[in-house]
Amino acid sequence: NAGVTQTPKFRILKIGQSMTLQCAQDMNHNYMYWYRQDPGMGLKLIYYSVGAGITDKGEVPNGYNVSRSTTEDFPLRLELAAPSQTSVYFCASSPGQDPSPLHFGNGTRLTVT
């Protein structure tokens, strides 16, 4: 049982490039989330999904897009990368019923230069 798997682990992007951060879970969880973690700032919610075909914005969605075509996958798309998007990105999932703890992936460290 792999849990939540994020790829890649590390990535360096040039300003203006685009990329997709992959997230997959094998726990049949309905709810999935993307957070970013900046140094000393805790985690902030970017987007979340409560099921296939349903997504919604979190606290800091600007510059990102998501899709949820299957229960298992929840990719995060960065268009026109900017230095402000340098961060560690965490994907998480939960069964969906309050108050389930979130299961986190190991994170993707992204640097935009």
Add this chain to the structure above:
Amino acid sequence: AQKVTQAQTEISVVEKEDVTLDCVYETRDTTYYLFWYKQPPSGELVFLIRRNSFDEQNEISGRYSWNFQKSTSSFNFTITASQVVDSAVYFCALSEAGGNNRLAFGKGNQVVVIP
């Protein structure tokens, strides 16, 4: 809107000392859930404890204990007899009932246990 405040940024203790981490939260909901997560140097986030707003009973689990006080909106966390393996960043988080398990995190407490 929900908000979580962890005022202390870095706390250093000598091994075997106790360390208490403060967490103060804000929410308009009467039903909510509080969490503590641990992030060791390897970077993953590990769930430690969850508390419901209607359950103020404090708990001890091994070397960890929690003090939940609704009257002061605080959910403090104590590590007793700290060990080097406790060195990590600890996050307090809040989710509101019906909020789709979305967590609002505090900024975290960096705990350094000195051998």
